[in-house]
Ligand SMILES: [Zn+2]
């Protein structure tokens with residue numbers, strides 16, 4: 001099976017809200033023909049990658065939906081990748097990484113990096129012979145075959161009162177299409193963006209009974225269900241949920257919307273492959 005998706009983090013921006021299994025903040029790993037793409041990079045994601053048997057040093061593509069702290073512990077991940085080259089045995093294959101993020105957020109990253117590394121004299125790559133990364137600004141409409149046969153297509157989503165530059169990702173391969181909404185409120189355009197996904201990973205950060213449109217920009221389980229049902233989605237994962245509502249109640253909310261496909265209230269370690 002050339003295509004695999006692993007849930008590294010299906011949790012939220014806090015811990016201790018759920019009595020269920022421990023869930024880390026967001027991260028999803030896609031493996032395609034032995035190459036890796038990481039969608040979102042929360043703190044802790046590097047441990048989950050290791051737990052799943054992968055070397056963080058070998059992740060060459062990192063795509064962020066947006067840079068809220070629960071999705072973008074990027075300096076820590078990049079530092080870990082550099083240190084993995086310095087001390088790893090065996091050394092990782094990849095000495096380079098590309099980081100894809102919204103163009104409106106890319107501008108500010110240098111300041112964040114310099115805040116962490118004032119000793120580097122303003123250089124992003126202060127040990128270029130060991131490890132190099134670059135930031136690639138992306139936007140809705142941009143697309144690239146980031147792994148041979150796998151195309152990354154970002155689309156704009158409504159989040160942070162519509163003021164936070166935020167993306168979802170459509171990942172297309174000849175075998176299947178995977179869509180990850182990132183943090184997203186429900187909008188007309190979202191139905192088009194997720195159309196006919198074989199797997200939809202949807203933000204269900206809003207509690208049952210509290211669904212809204214506009215507002216902050218998250219979905220409740222019923223909205224995820226409506227989105228999946230009307231867009232021809234085959235399998236739906238609810239993620240980024242607080243864990244206060246019972247999984248069975250969340251599932252019922254989805255089913256009420258007429259979604260009959262496979263459904264998972266995602267927990268860390270959940271896998272899908274084709
Ligand atoms: Zn967010």
Ligand SMILES: [Zn+2]
Nearest residue numbers: 068070071183
């Ligand atoms: Zn979030």
